[in-house]
Amino acid sequence: MRTTPANNMDVKRLNRSNTLRCLLTCDKISQPELAQKLKLSWPTVLQNVKELTALGLVQEVGAYESTGGRKAKAYAPVRDAKLAVGLDITQNHVGLVLVDLSGAILRYTRKKRVFSLQEEYLISLESLLTDFLEEGEGEKLLGIGVSLPGILDETGERLLYSHALNIYDVETKQFSQHLPYPCIFMNDANAAGFAELWKNPEAENLIYLSLSNTVGGAIINGGRLYTGNNLRAGEFGHVTLVPNGRKCYCGKVGCLDAYLSAKVLASYTDGNLAQFFERLRDQDQQAQAMWTEYLQYLAVAINNLCMSFDCDVIAGGYVGAFLEEFGGPLREMLAERNTFEHSGGYLKECSFKLEASAVGAALMQVERFLQPL
Ligand SMILES: [Zn+2]
Known part of the structure; x- marks a missing residue:
């Protein structure tokens, strides 16, 4: 994330932070090379490296x-x-990921746990964490990033509403009360978008479309998450795709979510999305027809995003994870719709799959640690 220093002390901290960030991208590097990369003087780099070494980071x-x-x-x-x-807390699962300072995924697991605000569920989060961490890892832990499928307030202290979890205006400390580490709370699609931004640090502008059991998204503008006036930016799931169309879970009709949620496809295979794609692999005709229709709607949605924001679009979430294998026809559909050139090249594959939101939430803790101020 971009930071503007305010005074000399801030500049010192920013330089040190940048030195660490730069080092984290290298396997090894010499002091002159580091100075050159950072455009800093040798003595400054040496001082930074000394401090970072004393902190055990270099x-x-x-x-x-x-x-x-x-x-x-x-x-x-x-x-x-x-x-x-x-x-990553979802309606039926809890995903856990462990990342290091460079954002590398050290471990990932996803357990079936049906969400409830009951004490039993909240306590189970702690035991999931204890089972997940190996010896010695707890002491190194900066904290936990918690991804929630809903709209949070600016401070992250309240989950204002979550249709997916069917809860409204809940204090997030309820989730963290049994977790013995500092927690940061984040909207799931913003978390996934943040993970993609981490992988593409040069991206100034980027749209992330999350195609999971609900559809959401994130807008990256000038290298930062754009959240809107009411923290509801990127709620692409409730853009109207078909006037007077299918009923959406939000109570309105014709929302994009009603056409592009992973549930639409999984409805054919008793809620099992992987099985839907198995059928598609086996050239099951109904699965093929459903997939074609899905891609047609998806092409409209993605083209609308491209026309609105004029930047790369990453399609992720549960369905996004299958686009590498099955999304071939989508690019042609996008090229056909593109007003300015015959190309769908602005659609990029996601770097993360099921684990995206968990990774992004964890990276918020890393980012906070790397922040100089
Ligand atoms: Zn809706």
């Missing part, structure tokens, strides 16, 4: 061969010096 790993003069020391990041957990 280590010296030998020296580079010299062509004359003193050998340059080689430095490497200690990526697992700090860890973060992402906890």
Whole structure:
């Protein structure tokens, strides 16, 4: 995330933070190379590296061969010096992911747990976490990022509403009361969008469309999440796709969600989406017809996003995970709809699949740690 320094102390911290960020992208690097990459003076870089080494975040790993003069020391990041957990709460599952400081996924699991606000469920979150963490990892944990399928207030202290979990205006500390680490709460689609932004740090503008059991999304503008006036930006699921169309779970009709939710496809296979795609692989005719119709609606939705925002669109979520294998016809449909050129090249594949929201929530903890201010 972009940060603008306000004074000298801030500049120092920003430089140190940037030094660590840069080191995290390298396996090893020399001080002169690091100075060159960061466009900072040697003494500044040396001071930063010393401080980061003292914090256990960087280590010296030998020296580079010299062509004359003193050998340059080689430095490497200690990526697992700090860890973060992402906890993705959905209607029927809890996903857990462990990431290191570079955002690499060290472990991921997804357990069936039917959501409820009952004490039994909330306590079970702690036991899931305890079972998930291995010895010594707890001490390195920065905290937990919790992804929730709903709209949160600006502070993340209240979940204002979640149709998916069927709860309204709930304090998020209810979720964290049994978790012995600092927690950050986040909307699930924003979390997934944030994970994709992490993978594409150069992306200034990006739209993330989440095609899971509900449809949502995230808008990245100028390298930041755009949240709107009421924190409801990116609720693409409730854009009207078909006037007077199918009933949406939100109570309105014709919403995009009613056509593009993963449930639409999974309805053919008793709620099992993977099985739907198995049928598609077996060239089951009804599955093929459903998929074609789905892609036609999806092409309209994605084209609308491209025309509205003029940037790359990433389609993720449960269905997005299958687009690499089955999304071939979609690009042609997008090219046909594109007003400006015959191309659907702006549609990008997602870097994360089922784990996207958990990863993004965990990365918020990492990002907070890497922030200089
Ligand atoms: Zn709706």
